[in-house]
Amino acid sequence: TGMFTFDPGFTSTASCRSAITYIDGEAGILMYRGYPIEQLAEQCTFLEVCYLLLNSELPNETEIKAFEHEITMHTMVHDQVNLFFRGFRRDAHPMAIMVGVVGALSAFYHDAMDIHSKADRQGCAVRLIAKVPTIVAMCHKYSTGMPFMYPKNKLNYVENFMRMMLATPCDEYEPNPVLVRALDRILILHADHEQNASTSTVRLAGSSGANPFACITAGIACLWGAAHGGANEAVLNMLLEIDNVSRIGQYIDKAKDKNDPFRLMGFGHRVYKNHDPRAKLMRETCHEVLTELGLHDDKMFKLALELERIALEDDYFIAKKLYPNVDYYSGIVLHALGIPSKMFTAIFAMGRTVGWVSHWDEMIADPDQKIGRPRQLYTGQTRRDIPIR
Numbered sequence: 001t002g003m004f005t006f007d008p009g010f011t012s013t014a015s016c017r018s019a020i021t022y023i024d025g026e027a028g029i030l031m032y033r034g035y036p037i038e039q040l041a042e043q044c045t046f047l048e049v050c051y052l053l054l055n056s057e058l059p060n061e062t063e064i065k066a067f068e069h070e071i072t073m074h075t076m077v078h079d080q081v082n083l084f085f086r087g088f089r090r091d092a093h094p095m096a097i098m099v100g101v102v103g104a105l106s107a108f109y110h111d112a113m114d115i116h117s118k119a120d121r122q123g124c125a126v127r128l129i130a131k132v133p134t135i136v137a138m139c140h141k142y143s144t145g146m147p148f149m150y151p152k153n154k155l156n157y158v159e160n161f162m163r164m165m166l167a168t169p170c171d172e173y174e175p176n177p178v179l180v181r182a183l184d185r186i187l188i189l190h191a192d193h194e195q196n197a198s199t200s201t202v203r204l205a206g207s208s209g210a211n212p213f214a215c216i217t218a219g220i221a222c223l224w225g226a227a228h229g230g231a232n233e234a235v236l237n238m239l240l241e242i243d244n245v246s247r248i249g250q251y252i253d254k255a256k257d258k259n260d261p262f263r264l265m266g267f268g269h270r271v272y273k274n275h276d277p278r279a280k281l282m283r284e285t286c287h288e289v290l291t292e293l294g295l296h297d298d299k300m301f302k303l304a305l306e307l308e309r310i311a312l313e314d315d316y317f318i319a320k321k322l323y324p325n326v327d328y329y330s331g332i333v334l335h336a337l338g339i340p341s342k343m344f345t346a347i348f349a350m351g352r353t354v355g356w357v358s359h360w361d362e363m364i365a366d367p368d369q370k371i372g373r374p375r376q377l378y379t380g381q382t383r384r385d386i387p388i389r
């Protein structure tokens, strides 16, 4: 391959050095800043995890109070941001609106996005983590023709999001701690995953010096695809389509058929060739939520468990090391919380925003940072001349 290594899909190219997240795909290990995901999911809140990803260390009590306060003070969007929504059809996909509206935030903070200023970078990180949930909730309200809900400062991050998303101005919102904890956990499990496609996109976009709102929007666009963040929505649609345990075999056969593009959604991963540790935590959370809501007989959950069992006993899935990934159970949890499947990928984006910003910040702070510029193997025409006309 001449001077370059040919590595389509970057299966064996390390694009950067990073101190944020560690994955051992053979052993099924995931750690943020050295802490195992299981411990973070059990013992921390999402905002503590955000602090950890951004600042390398878990916060002490004073630090987390200050961080929570700062995030809370930035949850509102500029009133003119509300106007963007009207430009979209009511049936627009929320990720289409996210790409437009989060990207448009670039236009509101011109004097606070000097990428070479640490303070500005932190300010942008806080704004993004604080405002993305508000925008996600607005997408949902807009699609259902309901009024936007303003953030409420006395609620915590997840409670505030659930209220903006699911309550109406006519209701008193009463947080249910089990459900709040479940969504908090979904966000923790999605917060970072080292150089996945959307994070690599954010880095590549940022490597030119583009502003962080624009870079995060590039990540949102990449996340939308069904092979990446779009999988959680696709899993639920797949389960709805299978509908009955008796039809599982048929779908497994479809997934194995080389001539059929169908894949078992929520199965397989580029890096994990063993259980995805996030899937196990997600399955536990799913069970807790369904029990809390009196839905232990939930048809979808039973179908998902049975499909998992059958796939994991099948030679095809064993040979190719295909296991359920984080998105296999997250859709069932979100569905039980009353969140429509169209919103699932936007909620993934909400959790991943902190990962994207942390990687962007790490890259900009690196003195050896260069513009990302892959090479290619040219396969086109050799030199030729236009015939004299």
Ligand code: CMC
Pocket: 193, 196, 226, 227, 228, 229, 230, 231, 255, 256, 262, 263, 264, 265, 266, 267, 268, 269, 270, 271, 320, 322, 325, 326, 327
């Ligand atoms: N169902 C059936 N066959 C599969 C599946 C699946 N879900 N996933 C992979 N395979 C097969 C694939 O056909 C290929 O077979 P062969 O070697 O005979 O050509 C082999 O397994 C390897 O697959 P690949 O596409 O070369 O592997 P990859 O690392 O490029 O793709 C993946 C990883 C996640 C895109 C893929 O497994 C997939 O499409 N899964 C379904 C979508 C999904 O659940 N995505 C969410 C990923 S986790 C959340 C996130 O981080 O976004």
